[in-house]
Amino acid sequence: DAGVIQSPRHEVTEMGQEVTLRCKPISGHNSLFWYRQTMMRGLELLIYFNNNVPIDDSGMPEDRFSAKMPNASFSTLKIQPSEPRDSAVYFCASSLRSNQPQHFGDGTRLSIL
Amino acid sequence: EDQVTQSPEALRLQEGESSSLNCSYTVSGLRGLFWYRQDPGKGPEFLFTLYSAGEEKEKERLKATLTKKESFLHITAPKPEDSATYLCAVFSGGYNKLIFGAGTRLAVHP
Numbered sequence: 001d002a003g004v005i006q007s008p009r010h011e012v013t014e015m016g017q018e019v020t021l022r023c024k025p026i027s028g029h030n031s032l033f034w035y036r037q038t039m040m041r042g043l044e045l046l047i048y049f050n051n052n053v054p055i056d057d058s059g060m061p062e063d064r065f066s067a068k069m070p071n072a073s074f075s076t077l078k079i080q081p082s083e084p085r086d087s088a089v090y091f092c093a094s095s096l097r098s099n100q101p102q103h104f105g106d107g108t109r110l111s112i113l
Numbered sequence: 114e115d116q117v118t119q120s121p122e123a124l125r126l127q128e129g130e131s132s133s134l135n136c137s138y139t140v141s142g143l144r145g146l147f148w149y150r151q152d153p154g155k156g157p158e159f160l161f162t163l164y165s166a167g168e169e170k171e172k173e174r175l176k177a178t179l180t181k182k183e184s185f186l187h188i189t190a191p192k193p194e195d196s197a198t199y200l201c202a203v204f205s206g207g208y209n210k211l212i213f214g215a216g217t218r219l220a221v222h223p
Contacts, residue, residue, distance in 0.1 A: 098209065
């Protein structure tokens with residue numbers, strides 16, 4: 001079975017540009033999560049969805065970040081405008097329910113110059 | 114405040130040298146403790162879920178145990194391919210989300 005698929009795997013862009021990260025969760029999973037991983041702060045939950053509805057976005061750092069889940073098989077995380085401090089690895093994960101094991105994609109390594 | 118602390122930060126073992134990784138937690142309403150393995154350039158890979166004190170799970174050379182305050186990941190006769198970062202996470206009923214520890218970087222040398 002296909003796991004969680006993220007694209008792109010790497011993104012390098014200049015400060016001020018819009019960045020869009022994409023995620024396809026595992027089919028049949030009802031919960032989807034966006035995380036950010038840095039050396040300083042480890043894995044941090046940004047936002048999660050249940051049945052395509054955003055439940056908790058308290059981890060979204062500021063208004064420059066937004067996430068959508070238009071259907072059960074696709075989600076995006078957008079940063080506009082991007083800043084160098086947004087450089088990190090962004091992971092998407094999905095699970096059957098929010099308290100069930102989460103399965104992660106291989107992440108997008110984002111570098112903002 | 115819910116918190117997860119892993120120790121040691123890094124561990125170097127010789128092949129065959131058994132050891133344990135620790136995950137201590139304070140959480141309001143534990144609804145599961147999860148162990149993950151993360152290889153460089155990859156996402157965390159799910160290993161185990163433990164739900165109640167006294168529970169144990171095993172997979173190959175790994176065994177996870179749980180008490181009311183901490184969990185251990187025991188590695189028996191490790192091999193170089195066990196080298197990875199091992200992450201512990203607790204599902205907080207209070208915050209209704211997973212809270213991750215900083216991880217233990219394990220290096221197993223031949």
